[in-house]
Amino acid sequence: MIKSNALLLVALLPVLSLFAQDAPKPAVSAFQKNFPAATKAKWEKEKNDYEVIFNYEAKEMSAVFTKSGQFLEKEEVITAQQLPAKVSAYLKQHYNNAVIKETAKITKADGSIQYEAEVNKKDLIFNGEGELVK
Known part of the structure; x- marks a missing residue:
């Protein structure tokens, strides 16, 4: 027992x-x-x-x-190689020698996708088409 x-x-x-x-x-x-x-x-x-x-x-x-339980977003850790080509091209052009510390795919409650890359202690946010938004 x-x-x-x-x-x-x-x-x-x-x-x-x-x-x-x-x-x-x-x-x-x-x-x-x-x-x-x-x-x-x-x-x-x-x-x-x-x-x-x-x-x-x-x-x-x-x-x-x-607080009331409404789902806002989920974030999945991905590798830098899994970023869209347009995001990778932007990072290479603007942060060529920088180390990309973390990368993630963000899915909002409405289904829209964003990508995040942490470079030089800054979080860069890209929309689903790979364009920088923040």
């Missing part, structure tokens, strides 16, 4: 850890609905919203939810 209770506790730890964070229940519930197989979830407050960093389908990701 003790072994089965211990196994149950170990199996529930990832789920229980989601509730142990400082995120409102509606945000946590929405996260679990959108990413049911997520592991290693860690919540952070992001201005008025809540960001959860996690692993999902062997990928490092994050997602942002409002």
